[in-house]
Amino acid sequence: MRPPAAHPGAAAPGTRPRLHAPAPGWSIDADVVVVGSGVAGLTAALRCEAAGLTTVVVTKARLDDGSTRWAQGGIAAALGEGDTPEQHLDDTLVAGAGLCDEEAVRILVTEGPDAVRRLIATGARFDASTDGDLELTREGGHHRRRIAHAGGDATGAEISRALVEAVRARGLRTVENALVLDLLTDAEGRTAGVTLHVMGEGQHDGVGAVHAPAVVLATGGMGQVFSATTNPAVSTGDGVALALRAGAEVSDLEFVQFHPTVLFLGADAEGQQPLVSEAVRGEGAHLVDADGVRFMLGQHELAELAPRDIVAKGIMRRMRENDTEHMYLDARHFGAEMWEHRFPTILAACRAHGIDPVTEPVPVAPAAHYASGGVRTDSHGRTTVPGLYACGEVACTGVHGANRLASNSLLEGLVYAERIAADIVRTGLHARVPQPLPTSQRPAHPLLPPEARFAVQRIMTRGAGVLRSEAFLAEAADRLHRLHADARDALDENGKTAEPGVDTWEATNLLCVARVLVAAARQREETRGCHWREDRPERDDTAWRRHIVVRLNPDRSLAVRTTDTTDFPPTLPQAQEQ
Numbered sequence: 001m002r003p004p005a006a007h008p009g010a011a012a013p014g015t016r017p018r019l020h021a022p023a024p025g026w027s028i029d030a031d032v033v034v035v036g037s038g039v040a041g042l043t044a045a046l047r048c049e050a051a052g053l054t055t056v057v058v059t060k061a062r063l064d065d066g067s068t069r070w071a072q073g074g075i076a077a078a079l080g081e082g083d084t085p086e087q088h089l090d091d092t093l094v095a096g097a098g099l100c101d102e103e104a105v106r107i108l109v110t111e112g113p114d115a116v117r118r119l120i121a122t123g124a125r126f127d128a129s130t131d132g133d134l135e136l137t138r139e140g141g142h143h144r145r146r147i148a149h150a151g152g153d154a155t156g157a158e159i160s161r162a163l164v165e166a167v168r169a170r171g172l173r174t175v176e177n178a179l180v181l182d183l184l185t186d187a188e189g190r191t192a193g194v195t196l197h198v199m200g201e202g203q204h205d206g207v208g209a210v211h212a213p214a215v216v217l218a219t220g221g222m223g224q225v226f227s228a229t230t231n232p233a234v235s236t237g238d239g240v241a242l243a244l245r246a247g248a249e250v251s252d253l254e255f256v257q258f259h260p261t262v263l264f265l266g267a268d269a270e271g272q273q274p275l276v277s278e279a280v281r282g283e284g285a286h287l288v289d290a291d292g293v294r295f296m297l298g299q300h301e302l303a304e305l306a307p308r309d310i311v312a313k314g315i316m317r318r319m320r321e322n323d324t325e326h327m328y329l330d331a332r333h334f335g336a337e338m339w340e341h342r343f344p345t346i347l348a349a350c351r352a353h354g355i356d357p358v359t360e361p362v363p364v365a366p367a368a369h370y371a372s373g374g375v376r377t378d379s380h381g382r383t384t385v386p387g388l389y390a391c392g393e394v395a396c397t398g399v400h401g402a403n404r405l406a407s408n409s410l411l412e413g414l415v416y417a418e419r420i421a422a423d424i425v426r427t428g429l430h431a432r433v434p435q436p437l438p439t440s441q442r443p444a445h446p447l448l449p450p451e452a453r454f455a456v457q458r459i460m461t462r463g464a465g466v467l468r469s470e471a472f473l474a475e476a477a478d479r480l481h482r483l484h485a486d487a488r489d490a491l492d493e494n495g496k497t498a499e500p501g502v503d504t505w506e507a508t509n510l511l512c513v514a515r516v517l518v519a520a521a522r523q524r525e526e527t528r529g530c531h532w533r534e535d536r537p538e539r540d541d542t543a544w545r546r547h548i549v550v551r552l553n554p555d556r557s558l559a560v561r562t563t564d565t566t567d568f569p570p571t572l573p574q575a576q577e578q
Helices: 039-050 085-095 102-122 155-170 238-245 278-282 308-322 332-342 344-352 408-427 452-463 470-494 502-523
Strands: 027-029 032-035 055-058 173-175 178-185 191-198 206-211 214-217 256-263 286-288 327-330 362-371 374-376 388-390 548-552 558-562
Touching (some): 032 191, 039 055, 039 155, 039 214, 039 408, 085 102, 102 155, 102 408, 155 408, 178 206, 191 214, 214 238, 238 374, 238 388, 238 502, 256 308, 286 308, 308 362, 332 344, 388 408, 452 502, 470 502, 502 548
Parallel strands (some): 027 206, 032 055, 032 214, 055 173, 214 388
Antiparallel strands (some): 178 191, 191 206, 256 362, 286 327
16 A cells, blocks of 8 residues: 655645754664543544553653543543434534534544443443443523533543553553654655654654654644643643654644633632632523623523533623623532532632532632634544644644534544544554655754743733734734744844743744734634624624635745635645555
């Protein structure tokens, strides 16, 4: 079987920029390298290993330190009596505000129930009723109870536990505390592995490489591009930035979902903030203002259980009207027993910050939560770079459209990870012996100083947060460009750049994804889903029911284009059946 050729519009492999870093001092050979250890990465790795492929898992911290473990609400699938994949599909399409890829959603909801059952067979233990059936709940945008949960509100932690135990039981090779740097390619532009930096002592240390003909990006999100987020500190957009430097296309990056109910810790709070799961509203909690008025009534037929973008906008509007920095989530009527049984993690987090949900309303405000866009893939997880796959939050499969339906993310990670493993086996991609070009043949990307991370976060929070406008986006674009130009000019003038290291690589990755996000948000002159333009308050299906696709040029400028229709263009030539 002939391997796929490079994308027709791709630049020569030697011209693609790479992060400024030492040359690899050690290497590992494998059939597949999976970057990331959440539900998507570990599922892909387990399926590849089960098919007999030599698989290496690379993860930025410990195996269980990614975003999956923080998922509270659960995993959505049509598993309950009377529920169907078609109903799940309808709810997903409505939440996606006209930009979902219907084929991608149909794959998700059709293959989802069996994927969840396989997860249970792997060892994940979900909450069940006394008769042994799964205990299902509702979340925003769902018209049925279809959210399976574990430990009350610790679903992600249980899924992570089960998958990590399976990986260790199968003896998969793992490289922990490793920040992925760049994609390795061969002379024809095909994937040949990755470079990475291992932090601390261990079997490997410093910059090295994993040589493999198939690379699966499952690096999670980029929430750390904003000052306040529900994402862990490791979510710095590394996978999207790597893909951009490798010449891959990203899409829909302007659609960042701000979770409506994040515990408000003060206007100056930065970093990871405690999430108050949508499942709390699913069980009957009310959003109220300081006077106890339920302000979501009348704004949507589902009130507090409307899709997340609608609830976030409702909260922001009420905050403006009342000139306050937060609203309240009132679940005092649950009583102590329900809080302790159903939401023990949230209860503990609130009490740790001096708030007791049993006796008082919880102060909440929106914060950056989930990237609906990412590295553009087809229905098999293939990107526009031959041999490079993506799944989970780092990917844009078309499932989420302009706004993710609650609890579809864990399911997407499961379903598309399994499809990626099947595609690698089906195409025989793993049989190719990679011949990576030396990294020194590629120009070095200048690095930002560590403190630039906080500059990027402040710029993005002010200019590209929940509320956007051309004026604020233009200011953000200008300030980001100056950070980019300062680093470039320093390298061009005297060959110097910030010292290579985890903090400078992360800051540089954050700037990369921030530039793309702002460029896409400026291009989309409408309000749709979780992209809210104050100066363009209406949804415009005639002009904007389409996708914005961005590539990074070899000179590190951005190439931004808009698709002709709502359909994703295929990731040619890989999308052609082989």
